[in-house]
Amino acid sequence: MYVAVKGGEKAIDQAHSWLDETRRGDTSLPELSVAQIREQMGLAVDRVMTEGSLYDPELAALALKQASGDVIEAIFLLRAYRTTLPRFLASRPVETNKMAIRRRISAAYKDLPGGQVLGPTYDYTHRLLDFTLLANGERSTTQPAEESVEDCPRVLDFLNNEGLIESPLAKSDQKQSGNPSEPEAPADLTRQPLDYPADRDLRLQALARGDEGFLLALAYSTQRGYGRNHPFAGEIRQGEVVVEIVPEELGFPIIAGDILVTECDMINQFSGTETEAPRFTRGYGLAFGNSERKALAMALVDRALRARELGEDVVSPAQDEEFVLAHCDNLDSSGFVSHLKLPHYVDFQSELVLLRRLRKEFEERKSGGQSPQVEPTTAPDLNDEPTVNTQQRREANQV
């Protein structure tokens, strides 16, 4: 428990002024513009948009500037901002099959229609610091090919056409496939609190805005044996998709713009029963911007969380939806961890009083001969009003 305290306004103002100064750094150097951050720190911008759950590169860049590059603080700023905006409507589901491909790779097939398109990737770089950047050296430029990228059909469709993988409408999705013309709106955790058991739509939303580090660690844990699901990166694609909306007053779909997304289709271990032939299963990841690590981790955790539905034993953290979903949001977790910085003076004083009394009783028992009448004091009655002396109380209320 923490209590409200008064005072300290002046100190807080000064601390914030110093923060502004520190954020600006050495004033003999030019100030970083939001546009520079948007253009040159693009992957940080994309992470802030993904976990901030709001696609707006300029706002994400502004948040990063304001937060001195602290990604979680920037996500907090963006999430706070989004609560000030009305939601006009929901888009039609983005058609990732029609993505304008920037990158598309498959680790399952070497030769495939459309080919392996590497795009702007850090893969295959040597991870050696590039000192030409330190000296503001020349950048290389891409020589565009004569022809644009060929059509890139979805890799998992090859398997699906042969019946070798489960249909994208998995068991848990079927409640929504009853009447395709009037589909039930997917669950929305920004409108209703998380409830367990959570269906896949709700889990995917939570994972999409979940902390990359946390999901990455959980994804890694499945690879190390804690809920192993034998994954292959069937397809990773990155590119622009259309945001198509149907405004009520128009009554027909229109395109409001395009957004960059990263998608991961994971092919996972097969399962079969006496009545069903064995087939591969799926995990899915989708994130705003160029967020490949996030999309991969999301797909692995999505698959792990389908354990219950696929009749697997839920034995590992990554398979436990309550564990994963309740802890994957970095605003929830940083909020509750950070609240420890708030005044807990009275709470702590009561602990201190209790501890002193227990120690006193312990000493008395030890020195005064073991009296069989004395109750063991390991389980104190918590309803006991601790006697806080005036001096301690005064100390407790000081800021």
Place this chain on the structure above:
Amino acid sequence: MTDAHAFSSSTDATPEFTDRQFWMSVLARADLSDLESYWQNLSDRPEYRHLRKPEIGMAMVRGRAGGTGSPFNLGEVTLTRCVVELDAGVQGFGYVTGRSRRHAELAALFDGLMQEDSSQHGPALIQPLHKKWLGRRDQVSRKAAATKVNFMTMVRGS
């Protein structure tokens, strides 16, 4: 002048219907500076009033599990909308991603003007903007194609 790539879902649309969807998409994807300069250089700028003042909000972007399965909520995108009425009574709508009120307003104005006279503004405004956008997209796609892997051991045409 429809863009076959852009419209997947409007199978029962009438031709004018599709034309309007097309120019609205072009206006949404255009650079604000191009729209502004066309407006400023217009010799007979119409009078108009706002039926809905430019307003910033959001759209919840949905995805599908597995890319083609059941929908889920991915996250929101900023969206600005505006509705104008031209003096002739035509209503123009602007819905554009991002937070530019002026972009939404100009998109709405040009939607109205296109409904009034597409033979003037279609070739002068919409087609050049669309061409510019296609050029930009083609440039990205050709850069992507330049990063396509050619395996040495690849067996072709099996």
